[in-house]
Amino acid sequence: MSMGKSILAGDRRALARALTLVESEPRAADEIIAEVYPHTGHGIVVGVTGAPGVGKSTLVDKLAGQFLARGRKVGILAVDPSSPFTGGALLGDRVRMEGRGSEVFMRSLASRGHLGGLARATPRAIQLLQAFGKDLILLETVGAGQSEVDVMGFADTTIVVVVPGLGDDVQAFKAGILEIGDIFVVNKSDRPGADQTMRELRQMLHMGPARTWQPPVLAAQAQQDIGIAEIADAILRHSEVRLSDPEQSARRVQEAERLVRDALADQLVQRVVARSKAEGNWQEVLAAVAERRLDPVRAARALHAEAE
Amino acid sequence: MSMGKSILAGDRRALARALTLVESEPRAADEIIAEVYPHTGHGIVVGVTGAPGVGKSTLVDKLAGQFLARGRKVGILAVDPSSPFTGGALLGDRVRMEGRGSEVFMRSLASRGHLGGLARATPRAIQLLQAFGKDLILLETVGAGQSEVDVMGFADTTIVVVVPGLGDDVQAFKAGILEIGDIFVVNKSDRPGADQTMRELRQMLHMGPARTWQPPVLAAQAQQDIGIAEIADAILRHSEVRLSDPEQSARRVQEAERLVRDALADQLVQRVVARSKAEGNWQEVLAAVAERRLDPVRAARALHAEAE
Helix, strand or coil: CCHHHHHHCCCHHHHHHHHHHHHHCHHHHHHHHHHHHHHCCCCEEEEEEECCCCCHHHHHHHHHHHHHHCCCCEEEEEEECCHHHHCCCCHHHHHHCHHHCCCCEEEEEECCCCCCHHHHHHHHHHHHHHHCCCCEEEEEECECCHHHHHHHCCCCEEEEEECCCCCCHHHHHHHHCHHHCCEEEECCCCCCCHHHHHHHHHHHHHHCCCCCCCCCEEECEHHHCECHHHHHHHHHHHHHHHHCCCCHHHHHHHHHHHHHHHHHHHHHHHHHHHHHHHHCCHHHHHHHHHCCCCCHHHHHHHHHHHCC | CCHHHHHHCCCHHHHHHHHHHHHHCHHHHHHHHHHHHHHCCCCEEEEEEECCCCCHHHHHHHHHHHHHHCCCCEEEEEEECCHHHHCCCCHHHHHHCHHHCCCCEEEEEECCCCCCHHHHHHHHHHHHHHHHCCCEEEEEECECCHHHHHHHCCCCEEEEEECCCCCCHHHHHHHHCHHHCCEEEECCCCCCCHHHHHHHHHHHHHHCCCCCCCCCEEECEHHHCECHHHHHHHHHHHHHHHHCCCCHHHHHHHHHHHHHHHHHHHHHHHHHHHHHHHHCCHHHHHHHHHCCCCCHHHHHHHHHHHCC
């Protein structure tokens, strides 16, 4: 059986192998993606983002348990920007979920040093999990920079997690990630200042443009399992609003455009580079660019002009 | 005069216009980059990264002043991952530098919503500043996620800024950004716990692999101008070590490969998409992918097979 068919049939090891390919050898995963793609796109992808230390991992665990109890098939993707350097920083997280390992499929996803690698690998990993049968995928990231914003672009619903006492960071926060949040969670809400943080967040959200969906600000203590059901409810409500939104099909087309452009870039660059290497001038071109004898724009033009 | 020549001649407005092009219309900037590229690659690019609130901006300002006093031509690029959402969060930062506006060229760089846009725009913005004559470029980012790691890949020397009392974040920090730092700065070093943070950082760095360059851990109070000269000295020392490193030319070739691959992707994808649009089947292909009737891998293959 092909690896794609095995995944569709629910073979866990085939899924694990395909995820590794997606991460480390994108081109080798092409055939698998082509095969499973028709069986993807259903369910809900929930992104969970926020600064280190706000309790994202715990919240993701609790939400996984909550949705499992509601009969959902749950997968977790922990998008890990640090792994190109450490080779698996999230081992702790993997162990963490072992208790329900047979029900929740958890996987951390690293970029393996490719520039923009995560932006390529993330949608494919989501597709693999969906093909495997998962209909509620939790996407967890570290930090709140551009790559997290990029990764959250693959989520249907984005949860932004903060803790009380944002203090000086409110401004940075406001400028940064406020507009990508569909649901805001003030975690560790038993800490002093929780009410104020919730009030400030609501004020900031009200200053923004009016939207069909007004993002709720919810209190939680994930460690104590407090507030989790309310967050799950908000996710389901947001999903309903989203699916009834007339913009929804335009968003699907935009998503498709991104996937097609990325696939085009992969295939076309690969072909030109392979030809140049076969002809023996690839290293020469790179040396000329490195030494500033040739610029990258003209180098690229010459490489694909030759290939025609 | 062409825009490229104007930049080489020191025309500030031409530089500003070219930076806007690089950010918002990458293809339109191709000719300018081709023209200025031979006059780039000199000087030092210093990346400054760290979580929000650690005082990166202040440190960058003080370092700019320090290098200015040492006769360097200083440029600042503030890489701003939030701007696709806010349209210019760093206005405050721009105003901040106005006092030495005529000497230090400061510009914030946003991705304008392109996926991976910053990874494309950043090296080009550096090239423009170098062509304009800057030989000490400070690259400032927000956050510590994958995109910051990507952006720091363009720096010759990377400074990681932290504040005392990392607490729970030490672990996240350790997993994340430790291996990209060439110099570590514990800012706000008058706060309690500074000594302990410095000790912990040094310990963590010693656990890593032995390197030619052992990253120093320096204390600073950027706001009070304390410790700035020592950081500038460390930057110059690191630069000397780097330039005498036999790996240096291999790094230049790697950098060139990235630039050539990106230029290839831009040019090749653009051509195939333009042809598909002209033939009137682009929207049809995207709709088929959006509706899962066609997968992105085969869609891309069909698009470039047709174009041949």
